[in-house]
Amino acid sequence: MRTLVASGVDVCFANPGTSEMHAVAALDAVPEMRGVLGLFEGVVTGAADGYGRMAGRPAATLLHLGPGMANGLANLHNASKARTGIVNLVGDHATSHKHLDAPLESNIDAFASTVSTWVRTPRRADDVGPAVAEAVTAATGRPAEIATVILRADAAWTEGGRVAAARPGAPAFPVPDATIDAVAAALRGERSNRTGGVALLIGGDTLTAAGTEAAGRVAAATGAKLIVETFPARIARGAGRVDPERLGYFAEQATAQLDGIDTLVLAGAVEPVSFFAYPGRPSKLAPPDADIVALSRPGDDGVAALSALADLVAGDAPAPLARLELRPARPTGASSVATTAAAVAATLPENAIICDESVSASAVFADATAHAAPHDWLRLTGGAIGDGLPMAVGAAVACPDRRVVALQADGSAMYTIQALWTMAREGLDVTVVMLSNRAYAILNYEMRRVGATGAGDRSGPLLSLDNPAIDAVALATGFGVPAERAVDAAHLADLLERSYATPGPTLIDVPLA
Amino acid sequence: MRTLVASGVDVCFANPGTSEMHAVAALDAVPEMRGVLGLFEGVVTGAADGYGRMAGRPAATLLHLGPGMANGLANLHNASKARTGIVNLVGDHATSHKHLDAPLESNIDAFASTVSTWVRTPRRADDVGPAVAEAVTAATGRPAEIATVILRADAAWTEGGRVAAARPGAPAFPVPDATIDAVAAALRGERSNRTGGVALLIGGDTLTAAGTEAAGRVAAATGAKLIVETFPARIARGAGRVDPERLGYFAEQATAQLDGIDTLVLAGAVEPVSFFAYPGRPSKLAPPDADIVALSRPGDDGVAALSALADLVAGDAPAPLARLELRPARPTGASSVATTAAAVAATLPENAIICDESVSASAVFADATAHAAPHDWLRLTGGAIGDGLPMAVGAAVACPDRRVVALQADGSAMYTIQALWTMAREGLDVTVVMLSNRAYAILNYEMRRVGATGAGDRSGPLLSLDNPAIDAVALATGFGVPAERAVDAAHLADLLERSYATPGPTLIDVPLA
Numbered sequence A, B: 001m002r003t004l005v006a007s008g009v010d011v012c013f014a015n016p017g018t019s020e021m022h023a024v025a026a027l028d029a030v031p032e033m034r035g036v037l038g039l040f041e042g043v044v045t046g047a048a049d050g051y052g053r054m055a056g057r058p059a060a061t062l063l064h065l066g067p068g069m070a071n072g073l074a075n076l077h078n079a080s081k082a083r084t085g086i087v088n089l090v091g092d093h094a095t096s097h098k099h100l101d102a103p104l105e106s107n108i109d110a111f112a113s114t115v116s117t118w119v120r121t122p123r124r125a126d127d128v129g130p131a132v133a134e135a136v137t138a139a140t141g142r143p144a145e146i147a148t149v150i151l152r153a154d155a156a157w158t159e160g161g162r163v164a165a166a167r168p169g170a171p172a173f174p175v176p177d178a179t180i181d182a183v184a185a186a187l188r189g190e191r192s193n194r195t196g197g198v199a200l201l202i203g204g205d206t207l208t209a210a211g212t213e214a215a216g217r218v219a220a221a222t223g224a225k226l227i228v229e230t231f232p233a234r235i236a237r238g239a240g241r242v243d244p245e246r247l248g249y250f251a252e253q254a255t256a257q258l259d260g261i262d263t264l265v266l267a268g269a270v271e272p273v274s275f276f277a278y279p280g281r282p283s284k285l286a287p288p289d290a291d292i293v294a295l296s297r298p299g300d301d302g303v304a305a306l307s308a309l310a311d312l313v314a315g316d317a318p319a320p321l322a323r324l325e326l327r328p329a330r331p332t333g334a335s336s337v338a339t340t341a342a343a344v345a346a347t348l349p350e351n352a353i354i355c356d357e358s359v360s361a362s363a364v365f366a367d368a369t370a371h372a373a374p375h376d377w378l379r380l381t382g383g384a385i386g387d388g389l390p391m392a393v394g395a396a397v398a399c400p401d402r403r404v405v406a407l408q409a410d411g412s413a414m415y416t417i418q419a420l421w422t423m424a425r426e427g428l429d430v431t432v433v434m435l436s437n438r439a440y441a442i443l444n445y446e447m448r449r450v451g452a453t454g455a456g457d458r459s460g461p462l463l464s465l466d467n468p469a470i471d472a473v474a475l476a477t478g479f480g481v482p483a484e485r486a487v488d489a490a491h492l493a494d495l496l497e498r499s500y501a502t503p504g505p506t507l508i509d510v511p512l513a
Helices: A002-006 A018-029 A041-055 A065-082 A095-100 A108-113 A125-140 A153-157 A177-187 A209-222 A251-258 A302-313 A337-347 A359-368 A388-398 A419-426 A441-449 A472-478 A489-500 B002-006 B018-029 B041-055 B065-082 B095-100 B108-113 B125-140 B153-157 B177-187 B209-222 B251-258 B302-313 B337-347 B359-368 B388-398 B419-426 B441-449 B472-478 B489-501
Strands: A011-014 A034-037 A059-064 A086-092 A118-120 A146-152 A197-202 A225-228 A235-237 A261-267 A291-296 A352-357 A375-379 A404-409 A430-436 A483-485 A506-511 B011-014 B034-037 B059-064 B086-092 B118-120 B146-152 B197-202 B225-228 B235-237 B261-267 B291-296 B352-357 B375-379 B404-409 B430-436 B483-485 B506-511
Touching (some): A002 A125, A011 A018, A011 A041, A018 A059, A034 A388, A041 A059, A041 A086, A065 A108, A086 A108, A086 A153, A095 A153, A108 A118, A108 A146, A125 A146, A146 A153, A177 A261, A177 A302, A209 A225, A209 A302, A225 A251, A291 A302, A441 B018, A472 A483, A472 A506, B011 B041, B018 B059, B018 B153, B034 B388, B041 B059, B059 B065, B065 B086, B065 B146, B086 B108, B095 B153, B108 B118, B108 B146, B118 B125, B125 B146, B177 B261, B209 B225, B209 B235, B225 B251, B337 B359, B337 B430, B388 B404, B388 B430, B419 B430, B472 B483, B489 B506
Parallel strands (some): A011 A034, A011 A059, A059 A086, A118 A146, A197 A261, A352 A375, A430 A506, B011 B034, B011 B059, B430 B506
């Protein structure tokens, strides 16, 4: 615990058991470390993901042996796709107990290695501090890693631990001037066999206000089409920021957006591929004959590279910026995805953090909020639904002075609904907008798109969340979060504003037709 | 789907996504297969565990790629420790899409292999049927395995699938006569250097009414101490059945129970070890110099072996059986673990199935119900809390004519509380008794036992579920399950009886001091 604090890690999201009791007891001796309890490990790891994205440094997690880690793997998968650094402490049996096949015996290394690129098992008490310091190094490098220290009970309870000194992770790699020059040439259309235009696809670390502004200058000056990756871990948006178009989720949308380009420049983003494969459709989204040129890759200093590129090709020409006066008006009428998005956009407080797990409704929300008050937007990066509410927990712990708005699809919410309790316990300033369409709506689209026939009398119920309808207000009440149901769009706007003015969490249920 | 049905697997617990849409659509064409939706994968796999324990044949699960399987691993761990056969179908990307690192790309084989001893990835449509038939073989062998078929999207959507013929799993291995004779000699005290008594530890497949009766005859005739393993997957108990003492959870209890024996006979059980290691205590629970003799091991036909042994050593002498008139009286007074256990024992309907995830209260419930109406008792086998409510779902699907009573600790319930919704949707006859002590009570014991100092001002809250208190009645209402709160023990007994008389699920919240 002292090594973590010395290394700059001072929040530990935890769901401990017997084998972690010494780590829990250590919280009494190390008051600099904040322990935050989750009722389920997916809450713990998702909170660490949200925390890391907003704090820019890792949180620790404390998990109970292999099965505890297993419950956290899905959100560690999302975190790994977001390149969020996390330090997992996973308790294990004492070494003398490992070979006895006790009920909780499992291969923790195997669980951890599915999502964690750095795994160590210090065997002695005096190895634990150095291992933890190294784990922080891995979790603070560029790109950041998910690091796991397997903490055996005997290493935890034996005397002789020592605090290891901090060793910061590797900094971002500076992009060579030659690469920047080559990209500038590509943007100026210097390809010999021109057949179309240029697109600049930005992602990863470049999605700060400074990065998107530099990208906007490049695009405005060169005529390149500016596109942002489909699932940003975090992007600065809203009034005063550049508003790039978003690469569509559906393959045919994305293919249309990239149609007619002969050069695709990547900054922080990777080559775009469809989320799923579909029969008879290509998985790669760029035209097959387009040149793909990387300005910066994950781990590089993409903002510096984009800024240098902008200075080279755009000079003093400004980027077009979103304007608050263009945000949607406060809506009236029945609740729908469109009026809900307008209500969020019209009322969003300055500097909010939006955790977006709205799934099939996400594009509507993104469009509506492009000109809202400036905010950060966090998306589900790895497709493992159930990261939205936990991310909101972590973002709120990282940024206690900012309002977090969780745009939450009801089906996805049910994977980690226990996150509401941690919001209540910690008094986190989170407004959950529950989009209750009572269906896995995305699957109703996808069923047709993959060429499957459905949804029939027997398959249909597997895509529906009706019968019985889930009552999100009751669930929130059960977990100690004040909740109300919006009767229409104007009421929703009122409830949103009231939640922003009220410290602590609120859930607003929005029944959708 | 047709291969599963032909192989005797006709229930599929499912939480599907896009890559499983063809499997979902197949339900329309194969009405013999019952699809049961869970809101979270831990519900799905835990239900398959409960189903398999009660049906004696495997259920299938349908899971969404690596993260979907990850969410189900903890309860697959429990199922593997219970030796419950399960056939997992896990969707994956099309083969052409695998190398593109799409957001949901992961190493499913690595996830599966943590808990699954049999994993295959059929690459072509016509390989799927045979792979599924082989998976059922693994899941129906003795001991049963957890088998996983990774179903790539292109294998699912390509024409050419074929139905493979059923191939039943290997039967239980008959125990050789020589082994039975040797155990008979040990029980008769024929060890040369006698220093103490004999204990017969039964577990696994031997815990049927016939198996425990044979064990009871052996013990009565030979004076051996009859003990049942701490965490049985399923044991027949109550009036008319043998009531062996239970090996204690805490190491010092178990050591005391085995103190003074020089011979430990194992039938279906494995050598007993403590759940966790503790500083300065041995992990093995039997006296170090005791002979350990196995009558039958997991995979053997333990009931036949015990019956043959009983015939050899006990002749016609009967086993002592529990008697209904000895059950506790209907309690009055304030709610406590003791009065709650008495209320359950006094009211339990004939042939009920008890799913026990009462954790720190389990021993009290087991004592109180020893003479209750005959019932089956299912325990958490692998220590990964969050199996109780899902097991109840699966047991109720397997046995629609029996009442399922879930004895559920509140902390453990929160891992898979979404199981309530499936109970409501399927109209399952489950009575959930929620033991609301608002704490991880077991950890308050364990904190001291592992020698950690706590719980202080900062560590204490990580073991508490207060602040805010969880309202289980509201949660049940949110998931569509009728719920009430017991105000005292007599009220609880009334609510229990009313729930048994009412089709479908009920949750009864029991606040404990």
